[in-house]
Amino acid sequence: MKIISMIPARYSASRFPGKLMKNLAGKSVILRTYEATVATQLFSEVYVVTDSKIIYNEIVDNGGKAIMSKKEHESGSDRIAEAVANLDCDIVVNVQGDEPFTEKESLKKVLDVFLDDNDRGIDLASLMVEIKDWDEINNPNTVKVIVDQNNFALYFSRSPIPFPRDKEVATRYFKHKGIYAFRKEALLDFTILPMQFIEATEKIECIRYLEYGKRIKMVETEVQGVEIDTPEDLERAKLLWK
Structure with missing residues (x-):
C-alpha cells in the first residue's frame, strides 16, 4: 500500500492573510509543517500543493x-x-499547512485504520482530540465532531x-x-460531487463526504x-515551540 502526504497551501487565508509565510522560530509556518511531516518517515513522498509562487519557492528553495x-x-x-x-x-x-506540530504518533493511528480495513468499508480517517475549555468549545474557529459507537463521524459543526x-x-x-487520510478514489469522487447546503452553511468541507454517504472513521488522539x-x-505556537 503506497501512502503519500499532500499539504494544501493557500497564501491568502481569510482570517490571517499570509499566515503560512509567517516566522515561527526562524522558519516559515509552511516549511515547519513540511519538515515535520517528512520527519515522521511514514510517507513515500510529501508534497506541498499551492497556488502561490511565494509558497512554492519557499519549499523548493529549501x-x-x-x-x-x-x-x-x-x-x-x-x-x-x-x-x-x-x-x-x-x-x-x-496535512493542513498551518499544522507545524504535526507528529508521527497521531498520523500512524490514522494510517493503521486502513491496514485493519480488509473490507474497505472506510473511505476516510481523521483525528479528534477531547476539549474541555468552554471558550474553545464555543469558538466557531474550532470545528467539533460527534461520532457513533464505532467512532464513525455523524456530524461536524462550528457550534457546540x-x-x-x-x-x-x-x-x-x-x-x-x-488531518485526513483518504482512499485515493474517495478523494477523486469529492471533486465531482456538488457542494450541498449544509457544507456551504458551515464551511466545513468534510461534511460533503457525509452528505454523500462516505464513511469517516475518527481516531482519538491526546496531542x-x-x-x-x-x-x-x-x-x-512560538511559546510552545520554545
Whole structure:
C-alpha cells in the first residue's frame, strides 16, 4: 500500500492573510509543517500543493517538493485531488499547512485504520482530540465532531455539539484536527460531487463526504498542538515551540 502526504497551501487565508509565510522560530509556518511531516518517515513522498509562487519557492528553495495548482480551487481536497490524479498511490494524507506540530504518533493511528480495513468499508480517517475549555468549545474557529459507537463521524459543526441541554450528563466534546487520510478514489469522487447546503452553511468541507454517504472513521488522539488560524495562535505556537 503506497501512502503519500499532500499539504494544501493557500497564501491568502481569510482570517490571517499570509499566515503560512509567517516566522515561527526562524522558519516559515509552511516549511515547519513540511519538515515535520517528512520527519515522521511514514510517507513515500510529501508534497506541498499551492497556488502561490511565494509558497512554492519557499519549499523548493529549501530542498522540498512542491506542486503548483493548475486552476483555482474552493477547498484543500479539490486542490490535492488535482495533484494526485495521475500519481501512483493508494492512500493520500492531507496535512493542513498551518499544522507545524504535526507528529508521527497521531498520523500512524490514522494510517493503521486502513491496514485493519480488509473490507474497505472506510473511505476516510481523521483525528479528534477531547476539549474541555468552554471558550474553545464555543469558538466557531474550532470545528467539533460527534461520532457513533464505532467512532464513525455523524456530524461536524462550528457550534457546540452536542448541545448541553442537560448539564448533568457527562458529555465529552471533541475537536476535529485538520488531518485526513483518504482512499485515493474517495478523494477523486469529492471533486465531482456538488457542494450541498449544509457544507456551504458551515464551511466545513468534510461534511460533503457525509452528505454523500462516505464513511469517516475518527481516531482519538491526546496531542493538542496549535493550528495557526489567527495572529494569537501564532504567538501561542512560538511559546510552545520554545
